[in-house]
Amino acid sequence: MTDTLTAPRHISSAVPASQPSARWALAGGVVAGPLFLAAGLAQGVARDGFGFTRNALSQLALGEHGWVQTVSFLLTGALLIAGATGLRRALRGAPGGTWGPALVGVFGASFWAAAAFPADAGAGFPVGAPETTTMSGHGAAHMAAGMIGYLALCGAFVALARPLAARGPRGWAVASRVVPVAVLAGFMASATSVLAFTAGAGLGLLWLSAVTARLAGGPEDR
Template identity: 40%
Template sequence: MSRQLTETCDPRTSVTRSLLGYGIIAGPVYVVVSLAQALTREGFDLTRHAWSLLANGDLGWIHITNFMVAAAATLAAAVGLGRAMTSGRGATWAPRLIGVFGVSLIAGGIFRADPGMGFPAGTPEGPGVVTPQGMLHFAAGAVGFLAVSMACLVVARRFAGEGRRGWAVYSGVTGAFFLLSFAAVATGGGAVWANLTFVAGIMAIWTWLSALSLHLYRRATPQRA
């Protein structure tokens, strides 16, 4: 009985699982809050407007808060990954790259995307004026998106080395698709196909982080005394 209690209450495993738990919920919270705004904010069109535009307007604080909450959860997940992936391929770089993604979300919330494409309501159609703040938002996104895409590829290599082919393929495809989706929206000039591709990419990358965190959460085992 005492041995079972010691394993169940192992402090290190408990902390690791708690941190990974934030990784499980980071994506769902960000996506649900973003979609709730997208479907209720006046003038917002999911087929035309990037989610980052939600940071503008009277209710922009909601999306900024969403950025910060997602960032905090992602940074916690990065620490959890570092504690769970103690050795082997990607043990150092996967958590670091996820951490960079988390920091980029903070920067994305601080530096808002420029209004454009008719949003917020009353904004002229077209891409609008590019400000230094908007450029910093884009730069932060570019760094973070590249980092999380590379994290996918690093994790794919790790799983391949462990013989987990399904996880390796899933991680590699997700990273490549997300990077391509960002390239599409960055060069698509507001085209519907480009924006929807990026929406799919966002959902794919958050789903991957949740799935990876859950996988490592389940594999985390208590340390025996």
């Protein structure tokens, strides 16, 4: 009788990720990065004057068809914020379950800021733009949003390494602490190589997708 009465104390109060709303939110976080990169790749190939070695994906928001990239920014931000809420529910009460999702949410919001403040034209894009870039107020705000967003993402990876370690294998946790170094290295190299910047940013998006998918499963997912 004693065991029967005390058993409810061991029931977890966390909201399981298997609930439909949580699963849909987590799915948003999983698809956000690949969707953004696929849209950027398709536009970069299709848009005249754009070159992946000299132009940043953010510049695709400029010119006649720039609205496509603006919509991509807005949609990606919404999906990332949804993913953050899903992670919050899936990791409730777990180590890293507060700061990790919160920082992912900041990262998502940075995409909305990037949409509101477009990048500056330059490096020959859009067609007819000068090779040199003159920094404007909205261009500076765009850069600041990207910097804040990716710093938040790197912090999220470090925070989420703890629940990743708890769910094993430990290689996931180690990678989640190493990937931020590669992302920041890409940002530091952006002054000399736009492609390095794009690669670093893309790595961050893809790793977030992988981490979200990993944490969407239960602790028994080994």
